[in-house]
Amino acid sequence: MDVDVTLEAPCTAAELFVWVDDLERYPRWLELVPRAEPAAAADDDPGPAWTVDLRARLGPLSRSKRLRMVRTVHRPPGPEPGVARFERWEHDGREHSDWILEATVEEGSRDTSRLTMHLHYGGELFGPVVERLLADAIARSKPRLLALVNR
Numbered sequence: 001m002d003v004d005v006t007l008e009a010p011c012t013a014a015e016l017f018v019w020v021d022d023l024e025r026y027p028r029w030l031e032l033v034p035r036a037e038p039a040a041a042a043d044d045d046p047g048p049a050w051t052v053d054l055r056a057r058l059g060p061l062s063r064s065k066r067l068r069m070v071r072t073v074h075r076p077p078g079p080e081p082g083v084a085r086f087e088r089w090e091h092d093g094r095e096h097s098d099w100i101l102e103a104t105v106e107e108g109s110r111d112t113s114r115l116t117m118h119l120h121y122g123g124e125l126f127g128p129v130v131e132r133l134l135a136d137a138i139a140r141s142k143p144r145l146l147a148l149v150n151r
Contacts, residue, residue, distance in 0.1 A: 001131045003119040005138045011149045013077035013105045013113040019148060020103035020115065021076070021084040023050040023069060029144040032056060032137050039068055042091050047071035049089065056133050067099055077113075081106040097123030115145075 009016050019025055026033040032054055039049040048071050055064040073085035081104050088099040100120040108114055117138060 001121045003135045005117045007115040013107045016113045017082040017105045030141045
């Protein structure tokens with residue numbers, strides 16, 4: 001399952017990147033992430049780690065999942081677009097489905113920027129209904145993120 005959402009923001013790429021390069025900030029704007037806290041680092045982690053709760057609702061039903069995510073790419077915007085990539089990186093000795101979240105931030109014109117969020121889930125547990133649910137939840141979070149960057 002892959003979900004892509006874009007956002008045009010009235011700020012520089014650097015101002016927007018601050019909100020997407022650290023998972024601890026996501027609960028302030030992304031309703032899918034009600035909790036994200038720093039996790040203990042492991043020797044093979046390529047970057048900082050977080051314990052992240054994901055939650056989605058469909059009518060009276062809700063589905064939640066706790067993941068350990070590690071930032072595997074961190075490139076602030078400059079001459080090239082900024083990229084923050086987070087991947088599921090568990091240390092419990094079990095096989096897990098891939099969860100990958102990648103945020104790409106590009107400069108626009110006249111102090112604007114564009115955010116592209118790509119969410120990939122490599123398992124088979126979720127179907128097209130949940131894929132649509134995730135896309136809708138991300139889209140509903142756009143106004144909250146815009147409010148934060150416009151402060």
